[in-house]
Amino acid sequence: MSDMDQEGILSAWLERMTLRQKIGQMTMAERLSITPEDVKSHALGAILCGGGSHPGDNNVEDWIAMNDAYWQAAVGDEDSPGIPILVGVDAVHGHGNLKGATVFPHNIGLGAAGDPELVAEVARATAREFLASGLEWNFAPALSVVQNCKWGRSYESFGSDPELVATLGASYVEALQAEGVIGCVKHWVGDGGTWQGMDQGETTLPWEDLEATHIAPYYPSLEQGVMSVMVSFNSWNGDKCHGHRFLITELLKEKLGFDGIVLSDWDGIDYLDEDYGAAIRKSVNAGLDMFMISERWKEFIDTFERQVLEGHVDIARIDDAVRRILRTKLRYGLFDMPRPANRPGIGNADFACAAHRELARRAARQSxxxxxxxxxxxxxxxxxxxxxxxxxxxxxxxxxxxxxxxxxxxxxxxxxxxxxxxxxxxxxxxxxxxxxxxxxxxxxxxxxxxxxxxxxxxxxxxxxxxxxxxxxxxxxxxxxxxxxxxxxxxxxxxxxxxxxxxxxxxxxxxxxxxxxxxxxxxxxxxxxxxxxxxxxxxxxxxxxxxxxxxxxxxxxxMGDYEFTGRLPTPWPGSEHKDGLLPKAGAVFPAGFGLTLQAAKHRAARFG
Incomplete structure (x- = not known):
């Protein structure tokens, strides 16, 4: 299908949709707060399963049944909205939400391994187990560049070197999406550089440093065609990223040409303003397309509608957001897919198979x-x-x-x-x-x-x-x-x-x-x-x-395999209690790692 044909289909969809249906498509609700009937009545665009949020006994069959029910509610009969729904999960080191899935090393360990092909293999295996449970959207990889090891999300980063993060992140994205799962790079932008390493804190940097350290790692993944970008909780020079029009619209969408979905983090807009209506309009007008809402998604839809009717949000901004959501679903092939229970690979034998466990063992060795x-x-x-x-x-x-x-x-x-x-x-x-x-x-x-x-x-x-x-x-x-x-x-x-x-x-x-x-x-x-x-x-x-x-x-x-891992960050000593990863004077520099064959370090750089 040509881009022109695709955009024509999207325009036809937009003309048929009501304002409430459009806002519904922009809403991603947590599974614990919704039912299949809610999906049908509110035309919801997506569902997330937060960390530890799982159906039933948390086995593959339970996940398939849940996803099937949501799918049927969205497209299953003439009373349904007719737009298939996406279901997403943070599968950040394997499909970790699902009991029994293969659990790989976290990104910091993969950064120590420094092997793009290994990262691609991990992404492919994760995708297969993901698809086996009927899911479509993985909120990974994190392209965070950790600068202070006080940060509680340091292990979600591949390391402190923007080049390393860029290379491994793009390898993950390419492999994940080639295997049939929507990728999501996060968190846009600067989450690894906050003052004191405080999660959701403040990143104070001139533009040149923000771009060189925290934005540059996104370029290869964007070139790979990553389908979604998640915005960060942190602020840049005092302004929250969730309401930052320059970072979201002017830079990511207009300058870098990203035409997929820009979504919020978990209730991320709540920290923009104590007034919920103001928080919604600030984030929508900044360029957010989809909103991750843990519980009050009905209030979100109602308040959002009022903001539009009162003239605070232009309908053209709504149409742009919904066009991006539908475009992503169309590109992904969602409209042509059968219900989750009938898809190829569903519940397949690859789930937690011996080959995946051996891959996880190899990744552990290399890290x-x-x-x-x-x-x-x-x-x-x-x-x-x-x-x-x-x-x-x-x-x-x-x-x-x-x-x-x-x-x-x-x-x-x-x-x-x-x-x-x-x-x-x-x-x-x-x-x-x-x-x-x-x-x-x-x-x-x-x-x-x-x-x-x-x-x-x-x-x-x-x-x-x-x-x-x-x-x-x-x-x-x-x-x-x-x-x-x-x-x-x-x-x-x-x-x-x-x-x-x-x-x-x-x-x-x-x-x-x-x-x-x-x-x-x-x-x-x-x-x-x-x-x-x-x-x-x-x-x-x-x-x-x-x-x-x-x-x-x-x-x-035991020496069955050589130590090949290299530090993905400098290693701090007692004089580095502020947590800032030292550029000089580290106990061990980035790239350090001894081998069993030679009792001296090899500080060869990654890349």
Whole structure:
């Protein structure tokens, strides 16, 4: 179909639609707040399933049934609106909302791997499992360029280098969309550069720096034809991105020529103004096309309609937004698709298959970064009597991090399918033993030749992962922003790991004091200040959030595979408590990573 034919079809659709139907198409409601009947009566354009929001028992069959019901409501009979609906999910490291899906390393780990083809393979596997459950729209990848590791979303970033983020992000987009899933680059723009690393905070930068660091990574994905862009919660130089006409309309749409859907983040317009009508008109007039609404979507539609009828929003702006939504659905082929239950690949055998799990294991292997290896402590030997300890040694939830089954992630091994790092070591080393209580108190040089201590963070997502020293940060951040804030309770007050989790350092020291060499494996969503842990360990590995295949970590520890991971960000030390990733004076620079073959770093740049 030619572009002219396509635009003619869209014009015909727009002429037939009422104002309420157009606003309905601009509305994306959370599944917990709607029914199939609501989809039919309000002509809703899309549905999202937020983090941890899932139907029934959270199996493939439940997802297919849910998506089928919404589809039927939108197009199933003569009383339906006749425009098929999109259903979207944040599948940011595999289809993590769905229990039993393959869980890959988070982006920060893929950034450490630095392999565009690996990222493409992960995107393709994610797409297949996504399509198997009847979904169409993945709110990924994040093209955030993390600049302060206090930020609770650091692990959603591929790293601190705009080139690396651009390359890996475009590889993900191309593969995901080629496999038949709508991609969404986010968060437009500057989310990784906020003051103090505060989620939803203020990014204060001159235009040249914003463009070079935070906008440039989007260019390759836009050239790849990414179908949607999600706007960021943060502000730029005081003005909220959700109401920023220059960033959304003048730059993204007009200068860069993006003609797909620009959507809000979760209730993102609520922080523009205390008056809901004012918030709606500011965001619509700035250029937002679709609105992610958690609960009050009916109020949104009613208030939006009043804004139009009162002359605050021009109908031409509405038509532009709806044209973009329908254009995306048409390009995607949604109008020609059968109901989800009858689509090719639905419920297919690729879901969580052995090949996908092996891919996740390989991604975990490639993401491991060796930071220290005194006296060739690594690789481990199969015949060694290995004590495995630490709170993250046998905990799939901690290993996978946030956005896994639930928004904030899980603790324990009951809800995620895979292997813990301990289970991976045990499978390869018959003389390995798990410390009772995981604290290493049973370490004994007569029984143990070496210890692997797996330490790190507990799961978190978004602002709940922020590191904030106190409430004064809210006050100052608020003073910089022309709008509202809703800060979440932070993870901790400092990046110094021994102050947040003293039990980890105690475990390392307890074992080392008994003359047993310690290999420390740090499971975390960002670089942390671990000077003491490093000093107390004979070898040290940055494992990031390696996903559900812990054997991938074990395989490099055992020397079955080489350490090939390189730091995707500089590594801060005790003098970097402000969280800003140091351009000079880092404990380890970006690109650092030891190998087993040579006890010296290779700082070769990515690219």
């Amino acid at each position: 491991q970064v060796l930071l220290k290896n005194e006296r060739e402590t690594l690789p481990l030997k199969r015949g060694q009597r290995i004590l495995v300890a630490g709170k993250n040694a046998h905990n799939l939830g901690h290993q996978c991090g946030g956005w896994t089954v639930s928004w904030q992630g899980e603790t324990g091994n009951d809800t995620i399918r895979g292997e813990t790092i301990w289970e991976g070591i045990r499978a390869l080393a018959p003389n390995a033993a798990l410390s009772e209580g995981l604290d290493g108190s049973d370490a004994d040089p007569e029984r143990h030749d070496i210890a692997v201590v797996v330490i790190g963070e507990k799961p978190y997502a978004e602002g709940h992962g922020d590191i904030r020293p106190g409430d004064h940060v809210f006050v100052e951040a608020g003073s910089r922003i022309n709008g509202l804030m809703n800060p979440l309770e932070a993870y901790a007050g400092t990046l110094v790991h021994s102050e947040v989790h003293p039990e980890d350092l105690a475990c390392i020291r307890n074992i080392a004091a008994r003359g047993i060499p310690v290999v420390t494996v740090l499971v975390s969503g960002r670089p942390l200040i671990v000077d003491e842990e490093l000093a107390s360990s004979s070898a040290f590995v940055a494992s990031w959030l390696p996903g559900a295949e812990g054997r991938g970590v074990a395989e490099v520890l």
